[in-house]
Amino acid sequence: MLLVYCPYCDVERAETEFACRGEAHIARPADPTQVSDEDWVNYLYMRTNTKGVYAERWRHIHGCGRFFNAVRDTVSDRFLKFYKAGETMPDLEAIAKEAGK
Numbered sequence: 091m092l093l094v095y096c097p098y099c100d101v102e103r104a105e106t107e108f109a110c111r112g113e114a115h116i117a118r119p120a121d122p123t124q125v126s127d128e129d130w131v132n133y134l135y136m137r138t139n140t141k142g143v144y145a146e147r148w149r150h151i152h153g154c155g156r157f158f159n160a161v162r163d164t165v166s167d168r169f170l171k172f173y174k175a176g177e178t179m180p181d182l183e184a185i186a187k188e189a190g191k
Contacts, residue, residue, distance in 0.1 A: 097158050099150060099154050111157070112137060115159075143161060145179050
């Protein structure tokens with residue numbers, strides 16, 4: 091079982107209290123009516139799906155209900171960092187290097 095830390099509640103709980111919502115830091119187009127169909131498809135469906143260190147968006151569904159971000163190694167399934175939504179994405183290469191990846 092994974093233990094996930096909520097930076098808003100300041101608690102670490104079982105992953106069953108949380109829901110992973112995919113890749114973090116996906117910017118919605120400012121004016122969707124001006125985006126081509128191809129760009130809209132890319133925004134909605136295309137993700138990097140990285141093998142290794144990856145920034146994900148999580149939601150504390152059985153707690154505060156808020157979204158936050160986590161950096162996780164998808165190979166080992168180990169969390170390396172948690173941070174609040176709206177904060178800038180940390181340097182993933184530096185985190186990977188620090189973790190020995």
